[in-house]
Amino acid sequence: METTQRPADDLLDVARALLLLQGSILVATTIEALAWAIFFPGASGSPAVMSGAAAVAILVGRTRLRADRRLARRIVFLVEGVILLSATINVAIELALAHGLPPIVAVLSQIVLPVSAITLLRRSTRHPHTATTTGAGILQGAS
Amino acid sequence: MNLPLAHIGHVAGGNPLYQIGAEHIAGLIALGALPIVWWFFLRRGVPALAPIEWLLVGLLGASAAIHAGLAIVNDHGFILAVLFAIDAALLAVVARRVLRRSPPGRLGVAVLIGSIVAYWGSAVSGEAPDQVGLATKLCEILALVIVLRQTVPATSFWGAARSLGRGLAVVLLVVGTGATSWVGAFRASAAEPGALSGHRIHSGSVAPPGMVMPAVPARPATAAEQVAADDLILAARKALARYADISVAAADGYNVKGIAGMDFHASNPANENDGRILDVAHPETLVYAVAPNGQPVLMGAMFLMPKIGEPGPTIGGPLTVWHAHQHVCISLTPPGLAGLLSPLGMCPVGTIDLALTAEMIHIWIVPGAPEPFGDLDDAWKRAYLSAVATQR
Numbered sequence: 001m002e003t004t005q006r007p008a009d010d011l012l013d014v015a016r017a018l019l020l021l022q023g024s025i026l027v028a029t030t031i032e033a034l035a036w037a038i039f040f041p042g043a044s045g046s047p048a049v050m051s052g053a054a055a056v057a058i059l060v061g062r063t064r065l066r067a068d069r070r071l072a073r074r075i076v077f078l079v080e081g082v083i084l085l086s087a088t089i090n091v092a093i094e095l096a097l098a099h100g101l102p103p104i105v106a107v108l109s110q111i112v113l114p115v116s117a118i119t120l121l122r123r124s125t126r127h128p129h130t131a132t133t134t135g136a137g138i139l140q141g142a143s
Numbered sequence: 144m145n146l147p148l149a150h151i152g153h154v155a156g157g158n159p160l161y162q163i164g165a166e167h168i169a170g171l172i173a174l175g176a177l178p179i180v181w182w183f184f185l186r187r188g189v190p191a192l193a194p195i196e197w198l199l200v201g202l203l204g205a206s207a208a209i210h211a212g213l214a215i216v217n218d219h220g221f222i223l224a225v226l227f228a229i230d231a232a233l234l235a236v237v238a239r240r241v242l243r244r245s246p247p248g249r250l251g252v253a254v255l256i257g258s259i260v261a262y263w264g265s266a267v268s269g270e271a272p273d274q275v276g277l278a279t280k281l282c283e284i285l286a287l288v289i290v291l292r293q294t295v296p297a298t299s300f301w302g303a304a305r306s307l308g309r310g311l312a313v314v315l316l317v318v319g320t321g322a323t324s325w326v327g328a329f330r331a332s333a334a335e336p337g338a339l340s341g342h343r344i345h346s347g348s349v350a351p352p353g354m355v356m357p358a359v360p361a362r363p364a365t366a367a368e369q370v371a372a373d374d375l376i377l378a379a380r381k382a383l384a385r386y387a388d389i390s391v392a393a394a395d396g397y398n399v400k401g402i403a404g405m406d407f408h409a410s411n412p413a414n415e416n417d418g419r420i421l422d423v424a425h426p427e428t429l430v431y432a433v434a435p436n437g438q439p440v441l442m443g444a445m446f447l448m449p450k451i452g453e454p455g456p457t458i459g460g461p462l463t464v465w466h467a468h469q470h471v472c473i474s475l476t477p478p479g480l481a482g483l484l485s486p487l488g489m490c491p492v493g494t495i496d497l498a499l500t501a502e503m504i505h506i507w508i509v510p511g512a513p514e515p516f517g518d519l520d521d522a523w524k525r526a527y528l529s530a531v532a533t534q535r
Contacts, residue, residue, distance in 0.1 A: 018285070027318060029485050032321065044479050046476050047474050047482070050476075093497060097451050097498045103162070105281065106496070108488060109489050110488060
């Protein structure tokens with residue numbers, strides 16, 4: 001694997017991979033919320049709508065990530081912020097009620113993925129000469 | 144993290160979906176030993192890799208270590224142990240390729256997809272998924288995302304189409320992993336028919352996802368326990384009869400607005416904080432079902448313990464088993480149930496994960512209920528409601 005990209009592109013590559021995984025998890029969560037809303041009387045459809053919107057924002061946002069595109073970053077930051085806020089509440093509830101930490105996968109999905117994505121995106125903007133010539137395609141493979 | 148199949152106090156019967164299976168501890172130990180192997184390897188020199196390649200090596204190495212640990216301990220039978228060993232070896236080979244700056248190639252794609260799909264098969268066949276297995280699959284899917292990534296921007300139509308196809312494949316793999324995990328979790332819990340509907344979970348039984356049940360000794364009720372349980376039902380029928388009229392229930396503070404379906408729980412917040420325990424005259428929740436003629440029918444009541452972790456009084460021994468719920472997603476917009484924590488680790492956006500509820504028990508006052516303190520079968524409820532509608 002010949003690595004010719006600049007540091008910012010390297011970090012964006014990792015961020016895109018993480019965001020594809022997170023967007024896919026949000027798609028699965030949306031389907032589960034829809035199923036619940038359909039089969040459970042009295043359940044609200046708004047969680048499915050919000051999860052679906054978050055999935056679209058992450059999946060579209062990741063394809064448009066570039067050092068010079070602020071809007072895509074801000075959208076990703078917004079969704080990650082909402083997920084992290086929920087995660088904070090969830091950890092507090094878990095500690096208070098079950099006297100433990102959330103399950104491993106919940107920690108990965110709700111904390112590790114968002115924190116990593118935010119960190120990578122922030123670091124990629126700090127490089128003074130961020131490349132805009134590589135990784136510019138809207139659809140960049142699976143990453 | 145959750146300890147292996149452990150919950151607070153006496154409540155010990157949750158579904159493995161949210162826990163670490165004891166048979167997977169070996170995988171975690173092997174993962175813990177990975178840095179030592181890593182240190183030996185890096186003594187020869189650190190290869191110059193891009194960050195994403197380091198991440199790929201880490202993910203492949205972690206999955207290989209976990210599979211190697213499972214193979215060594217051999218808790219899943221000889222054939223699975225051999226398959227784990229082969230998987231571990233192949234994952235390690237792919238990781239070595241990346242460390243040598245060679246592309247993972249088709250071998251990398253085949254090994255990762257094979258490992259993920261094999262997990263689906265295991266779940267669908269009734270092996271209860273747990274946190275170690277699910278975390279490993281998420282690592283493998285992320286590794287696959289990196290292996291499949293396109294290093295050169297897609298400029299042609301077909302290039303863009305291939306790129307989109309790869310992205311969709313990843314989404315399908317994630318959705319498939321979540322769906323098969325649900326199937327596995329429910330199938331594992333249905334392995335002992337009758338035990339679940341009666342809420343009689345014995346040692347070795349598996350509760351359905353989202354439910355926590357204390358282990359109950361596998362013995363019949365004593366004569367005294369049977370009498371106490373029968374008396375409780377009779378007392379509940381007498382005390383709750385007045386709530387067949389929903390206007391009476393509403394006047395007493397029960398939230399009966401919008402009764403729908405066959406399992407409508409009308410709660411009374413005042414009764415939840417009154418300090419009374421299993422008081423048949425003041426249940427925390429009434430349960431209604433709507434008959435085919437549109438008439439709401441009082442099916443029973445649900446009693447709630449005041450504090451989380453406090454065991455309910457099992458006055459009927461194995462007949463009156465209390466249960467709790469775990470990892471319930473609660474919607475904030477508007478307030479209400481929104482599902483269970485996904486095997487992929489998330490509640491829907493805009494909801495919070497209620498880790499554990501207080502213990503509760505249902506008492507079904509309808510005549511002939513097959514499990515007066517357990518779950519009422521939907522088919523039985525439909526037949527009963529049809530009969531009620533016909534009589535009226």
